[in-house]
Amino acid sequence: MAVTGTLNCQAAEGLLGAWCDGELKVEQAEQVKRHLAVCPSCRSRRVQLERLDNTIRAVLQRKAQEVRFDLAWAGIEERMAEKRSWAARFAERARLAFEMKRLRWAVSVAAVLLIGILALPDSYKAWLFDPGGGRTRIDSIDPHGRNVAVFRERETRTTVIWLFPDEEWDDEVKEESVSNNHVL
């Protein structure tokens, strides 16, 4: 309905609620205001409308206060716990653990060190793990028999066969020869 010029009572009544709520455009609000200035019955309707709203508000506010939040909160918490999936709980625990500043620092440093070590060339790795040497590296020790060890060095392809005294074997041999002498 186009509202131009002055309003009649029917049109004004239709806009009265929105006017009281402050929801009309400026031009419409002015028209309603001008009509109210000259129409006592519409002024009376406005008073009734405001009284109705105020009374409803008071009654509903009183009704709302009957609700006990503490009881409701217990129910809300229960539902919140149900909604959290195991993945969310795990992620939450991991997040809280990682938030410990010391742990976060230590993990970061360890990760950087590990990446750095793995990225090193082989020669540097050798120096790192064998700082005193680097001249000779023992690649394998093969225990052949009881007093022979074979050492193989990869770079120079050197093989060393080491005959070392086996004290246990020597003792056994001595015991055997002693007993044989007795028998003899």
Add this chain to the structure above:
Amino acid sequence: MDWNDQDLVERCRSGDHAAFRELASKYYHKVYMVILSILNQTEDAQDVAQETFAKAYAKIHGFRGGSSFYTWIYRIAVNLSFDARRRQKRNPVGQTETGEVEESETGSLAGEPYEDLCNRTLGDKILRAIDELAPEHRAVMVLRVLEGLSYKEIGEILGCPQGTVMSRLHYARKQMQEKLSPWL
């Protein structure tokens, strides 16, 4: 958004449980009244109200702050309320397993069995009159009169144009005035 609400929402996102409790205690009564106005059943309204806040907590990370927190939570509440109302229609309250219909409790805002209107206090009469409105009219009445929301905010919450909000409110007020005029 209210600065305090904004701060509380940020703390909720960091997992601050106490901040969410503070938000819930601030808005629970208001949200409950809106839900009750749509559902007309106290127990269902309590369930939906608790579910509303539990859902809000689960989705707090998705809240971008484009609207105010209370608009956002009212929207959740209204959507859940209309879902519950559809379930109510499919499974009417008070229908036994044999299909017999029990005496239903009418007007949960009033909260009492129906009596002669003249014997009630004005507050009860008002609550009864609100109960007799259609849910969509009750919802706009509560959101405007109790919560003081603008037509734009109400439209966002209910998912309808401002013009629809204005006409529903006009109709609801007219109905209320007709019912309560002898006592106001």
